[in-house]
Amino acid sequence: MMTQNNEMYGSRGNEYNSYESACVAFSKLRLTSGLEREMGLCDGTLRNRLNPNVENANLTVKQLIEITNRSGRTELIDGALQSVNMVGAPLNGSDEETTLAIQALKASQYSGELAQVVLQNTNGKHLPRIERDRIRILASAGIRNFVSVINTIESKTAGIQPLLAMSADAVAGFPIPGIA
Incomplete structure (x- = not known):
């Protein structure tokens, strides 16, 4: 590896x-x-x-x-x-108040920002330390967000009540064609 x-x-x-x-x-x-x-x-x-x-x-x-x-x-x-070729993400519960829809939008935001920074640096043979650190910080923030999404899904599907709460978050956050 x-x-x-x-x-x-x-x-x-x-x-x-x-x-x-x-x-x-x-x-x-x-x-x-x-x-x-x-x-x-x-x-x-x-x-x-x-x-x-x-x-x-x-x-x-x-x-x-x-x-x-x-x-x-x-x-x-x-x-x-x-x-050692690993990444980590803190599970601090800071996004417990955030809906799943907002977390999904944050994931898109981090992915877009990461893609933009990488595209800006594709022509160079050498990646300066500042840009490398910027890419690493964005990628790490995205990973933390994805871990937060997984943690939210896991905590909201532990029983019927959390499952209903997750459904309400999805309906409130995403418009349904023909209804919205």
């Missing part, structure tokens, strides 16, 4: 390239000082552990989880998962 990835998108250099890119992107957010204080770490500890040029200064899994939970940012987890 990794070979296909290398041939399709160019050499990644090593399997940690996605994670290293995520560390650099996270460092640019300038959140490390506050997180260090919250986590009880010495000044500069996170900055060093996020720096790909510092040998043996990696984050532990526990620290990675704590940073993600405290900051609410998923860049580091996303980068770690992408390094």
